[in-house]
Amino acid sequence: MAIDFSAFHLHNIADTCAVWNVLSSNRLFRAALSANVAFACTGVVIYECLHKPRKSESEADRQLQNRLRAAAKASEVTVCPIQIEDLQIVALLENRKRLGKGELSTIAFAIRTRQAVLSDDQKARRLVNDIMSRPAQTTPHLFGWLYFVNRLSDSDKDIVIGEHREVGRPLELHLEAAYREALRCRLMAANSKGART
Amino acid sequence: MSLDRHMFADKLQRYMAQLQVTANDVTQATGISPDRMTAILNCIADPTGDEVLILADFFRCDYRFFISNEKLAPFEQTESLFRKHGSDLTREDRWAIQEFLFLCECQAFLLSQISDVARKPFTFAKTGDFFKAHGQEAAESLRRHLGYGAAEIPANVYEAFRSIGIHVFRRKLGRSTISGLFIRHPTAGPCVLVNYSEDVFRQRFTACHEAGHAILDDGEDFVVSYTKGPAGDHLSEIRANTFASRFLLPPTVLQQQSITWTEATFLDTAARLMVNAEPLAYALRDLHLIGNPQVDTFKRLKVPAGEKKDPELPDSLSQRSRERKQELLQRGLSDAYVGLCFDSYERGTISASRLAEMLLIAEVELADLATLYRRAMSHGD
Numbered sequence: 001m002a003i004d005f006s007a008f009h010l011h012n013i014a015d016t017c018a019v020w021n022v023l024s025s026n027r028l029f030r031a032a033l034s035a036n037v038a039f040a041c042t043g044v045v046i047y048e049c050l051h052k053p054r055k056s057e058s059e060a061d062r063q064l065q066n067r068l069r070a071a072a073k074a075s076e077v078t079v080c081p082i083q084i085e086d087l088q089i090v091a092l093l094e095n096r097k098r099l100g101k102g103e104l105s106t107i108a109f110a111i112r113t114r115q116a117v118l119s120d121d122q123k124a125r126r127l128v129n130d131i132m133s134r135p136a137q138t139t140p141h142l143f144g145w146l147y148f149v150n151r152l153s154d155s156d157k158d159i160v161i162g163e164h165r166e167v168g169r170p171l172e173l174h175l176e177a178a179y180r181e182a183l184r185c186r187l188m189a190a191n192s193k194g195a196r197t
Numbered sequence: 198m199s200l201d202r203h204m205f206a207d208k209l210q211r212y213m214a215q216l217q218v219t220a221n222d223v224t225q226a227t228g229i230s231p232d233r234m235t236a237i238l239n240c241i242a243d244p245t246g247d248e249v250l251i252l253a254d255f256f257r258c259d260y261r262f263f264i265s266n267e268k269l270a271p272f273e274q275t276e277s278l279f280r281k282h283g284s285d286l287t288r289e290d291r292w293a294i295q296e297f298l299f300l301c302e303c304q305a306f307l308l309s310q311i312s313d314v315a316r317k318p319f320t321f322a323k324t325g326d327f328f329k330a331h332g333q334e335a336a337e338s339l340r341r342h343l344g345y346g347a348a349e350i351p352a353n354v355y356e357a358f359r360s361i362g363i364h365v366f367r368r369k370l371g372r373s374t375i376s377g378l379f380i381r382h383p384t385a386g387p388c389v390l391v392n393y394s395e396d397v398f399r400q401r402f403t404a405c406h407e408a409g410h411a412i413l414d415d416g417e418d419f420v421v422s423y424t425k426g427p428a429g430d431h432l433s434e435i436r437a438n439t440f441a442s443r444f445l446l447p448p449t450v451l452q453q454q455s456i457t458w459t460e461a462t463f464l465d466t467a468a469r470l471m472v473n474a475e476p477l478a479y480a481l482r483d484l485h486l487i488g489n490p491q492v493d494t495f496k497r498l499k500v501p502a503g504e505k506k507d508p509e510l511p512d513s514l515s516q517r518s519r520e521r522k523q524e525l526l527q528r529g530l531s532d533a534y535v536g537l538c539f540d541s542y543e544r545g546t547i548s549a550s551r552l553a554e555m556l557l558i559a560e561v562e563l564a565d566l567a568t569l570y571r572r573a574m575s576h577g578d
Contacts, residue, residue, distance in 0.1 A: 016550060016560055043247030044254075048550075051228035052254070054559045061561050082246035084200045084264065091261055097306050100550025100560070101250040101260070108246060122575060123548035170564065170574060 005182040006189060008145035009116035009137060013040050013080070013109050016048045016102040018118040021139040021171055023067045023077075025163035027156055032142055033076055035151045040078040040115070044105035060167040082109045095127050107131075118142070120171065140174040144182030148189075202240045205249075205263055208272070210238060212256050215279050216295060217288040227251045254554070257299035268383040271298055274418045278380070282421050289371045293529075296557060297390045298382060300529050301364040303555040305385035307541045317342065319361040321412050328432045332439030335412055339444060347449040350470055353508040354401055354445070358408045359533065362386060365404055366534070367393040367509075369527040377403040379410040380419045387411035393527050395424070397505040398473045402441050409440030438476075445472055446480040458487050463495050468504040509533070521569055528557060539572045549574060 014022060019041055022029055032039075041049075049068055054061070071077040086108035090096055096104060103124045110117045110132065117128045117136040128136040143160065146152040152160070157179050161172055213223065220234045229248055236242035244252070244263075253260035262270040275298070279291060286294075308316070319342050321335045340349075343357055351357050355365045364385055370392040376399065377391045389407040391400045403422065410420040414433055422434065450470070456462045458481070467477045478496040481487045487495070506512070509531050510523060522532065535556065542552045553560040567574050 020561070043245065044250045047228050047247070047251045047254070048560065051226065052559050053226060054562060056562065056565075058561070064561075084243060084246050084249065087246040087249060087260065087264065091264075098547045098551060100548055100554050101254050102560075103548055103550050105247060105250055121548045121550060123545055124550070126545070168564070 003138075003141050003144065003178070003181070005141070005144040005148045005178070005185045008037070008142060009134060010036055011038050011040075011115045012118040012137060013042070013106050013113070013115045014045070014077075014118040015041075015106040015121070015124060016045050016100070017120045018139055019045060019049055019068060019077070020064050020167075021120050021164070021169055022118070022142070023064055023071065024167045024169040025160040026067075027152075027163060028139075028143060028146070028160045029071075029076075031146050031151045031156070035146060035149060037142065038078070039071075039076065039118070040080045040109075042080060042082050042102070042105040042109050044082075045102045046072070046079055048100075048102045058168065063167055080109055080113075082112075086112055093127070093131065095130075099124055099127065138174075139171060140178035143175050144178035144185075147179060147182040148186050200243050200264060202243055204266075205244060206238055206240050208263055209252065211272070211276065212258075215275055216256070216291050223252070223255060227255050257295050259302070271380055271382045274380050274382075278378075278419045278421065282375075285374060285421075285423070287371050290375070293368045293370055294378070294380075294390065297366050297368050297529055298380065298385075298388060300366055300534065300555075300557075301382055301385040301388040304364050304534060304537065305382075307537050307546065307555075310541065310546045311537075311544075316362060317360050319412070323413065328436040329439045331413055332409060332436040333443050335409070336440045336443035337447070339412070340447065347447070348453060350450065351445070354404050354408075355509065355531065356533065358389065358404060358411075363408055363411050364388040365391065365408070366529045367391045367400060367404075367526060367531065368529040369393040374424050376422050376424045377407045378419065378421045379407045379414070379417075381411075381417070396473070396502070397507045398467075398471055398500065401471055402445065402473065402476055405441035405444050406437045409437035409444075413437065413440065442476055442480050442483075446470060446477065448484055451480060451484055451486060458491060458495075460495070460498060464498055464500055467498075467500050471505075473500060474498040518569065530556060535566075535570055539567070539570060543572070543575075 022032065022039060050065055068077065072079060082105050089111055090104050090108045103119065103121065106117055106119070107128060116134050118138070119125050119128065119136050120138050125136040161175050164175065165172055220231070220238060223229065224231045224234050229251060233242070233248065237244050237248065249263050250260050253263060259269040261267060262272065275294065279286065319339055321338055323331045345351065358365045364387065368390055375392055376395060377389065380388045382388050389404060389411060391403045391407065393400065395403065406422060410417070410433065413436055414420055420433065463477070467474055470477065475496040478487070478492045482489065482492045509526060510519060514522065525535065538552055538555050541547050542549065547555070549563060550560050553563050556566060558566065564574060
């Protein structure tokens with residue numbers, strides 16, 4: 001589905017993968033906060049990010065964990081608990097065995113609070129799009145939207161992508177594509193506005 | 198629907214007892230605060246939805262097990278198993294069994310989602326009450342079912358049993374004297390665990406022995422087999438041994454060996470048939486091809502370790518890949534299972550996060566494993 005870079009829902013409940021991708025670049029995260037984007041995640045996502053035992057822990061993983069702790073402490077990422085009743089809704093989903101627990105908890109919370117799910121996993125997004133009126137958002141969507149609304153400048157692109165790559169995150173190609181598409185959309189929107197005036 | 202707080206606390210406490218973990222262990226591994234843990238265990242507070250999911254992840258079970266009365270986890274089976282064989286199982290062994298059962302559940306789910314996997318379910322109806330004959334007939338029937346030729350020796354018994362719907366996993370069981378076990382999972386069906394600590398040929402025989410239990414002990418929820426143990430003379434153990442022997446060493450194969458049995462020819466035959474000396478010696482004796490004095494001599498012989506090839510660790514692997522895959526195999530992650538998980542991810546059956554859960558790792562560790570198995574992760578849009 002084509003992304004509309006002119007719109008981005010400001011209240012996001014992020015799954016584990018999306019938390020890491022948003023926090024991977026300090027420039028991206030700060031720009032999003034300054035554009036009034038709010039990030040929340042469930043207790044399960046916090047567990048998966050900070051507590052779940054790893055067979056091996058990388059330096060990048062430790063860096064991201066430190067960023068998440070700091071962001072949570074500063075209330076830049078809010079931790080929202082889900083309730084048993086939320087789980088009972090998710091238990092009815094036919095696809096529940098296809099998703100991880102972080103994703104399930106994220107969807108459960110989003111259903112109750114009508115927030116947008118922020119997920120960079122295609123399968124999770126497909127499920128969200130099947131059951132919720134508001135489609136799931138992605139980190140490349142956020143990145144592109146920040147260009148559309150002029151919260152990031154051209155010189156930020158390489159910084160964001162460089163920071164993202166530095167901590168081993170995998171969205172470089174998608175961020176590049178989102179950047180190009182957002183600029184195209186912005187130009188078209190400006191042209192169409194110019195034509196009207 | 199409200200949660201039954203007492204039922205939840207009871208299940209939690211029983212899991213903690215089964216797996217020998219304290220409340221402190223749980224809080225440290227999960228990030229759930231000690232106060233919350235105490236309140237939940239003492240039925241003072243309901244768990245949150247997050248806590249249910251986190252505890253299910255920690256105990257490797259379906260979260261619905263905690264909040265419903267459905268039989269979703271082999272909870273009674275493991276409780277009885279640990280009660281009966283507890284003194285033979287270390288805490289690490291108990292966790293290995295718990296993870297093995299989780300892998301069986303995942304495998305059963307993934308297979309149920311794939312329509313193009315060739316499956317050949319096998320059932321065997323016992324007649325009479327001669328246990329040894331049950332073993333012989335079931336082995337012959339299964340060999341026919343799998344389309345084996347009269348002289349064919351199964352190269353990969355793990356794959357053979359997986360193809361008939363038995364979930365077979367190998368896993369290192371620390372200091373245990375257990376060679377393998379069979380559990381009938383309430384949702385996944387028959388599950389066989391082989392102790393990876395034992396030598397390759399022994400594991401092969403154990404897989405067949407446990408499959409014998411899965412096929413023939415239809416009234417049992419679980420059976421534990423020991424390297425050397427008190428159950429060795431039990432009729433169902435003899436039956437499972439007979440099944441394994443006849444499956445691996447059918448009379449047609451042994452009777453074709455028109456050779457004079459010396460120590461050298463015996464060891465050569467054992468290596469070729471991929472069995473250790475003891476089962477081959479007994480199989481030859483049962484067919485009157487050697488006598489008791491030769492059995493006593495031959496069964497003490499050792500097939501050289503270099504002759505024992507693991508079908509799930511082919512020689513073609515590089516040294517580094519071999520070490521990594523061996524390490525994964527010790528945790529129960531066979532090539533077949535890892536391949537099934539990645540295939541399911543690539544088909545869009547499961548998300549990356551679920552893939553990580555099924556592979557017993559955190560999501561951030563996926564990229565490394567994908568590289569080892571030459572798989573690609575897809576992200577973004």
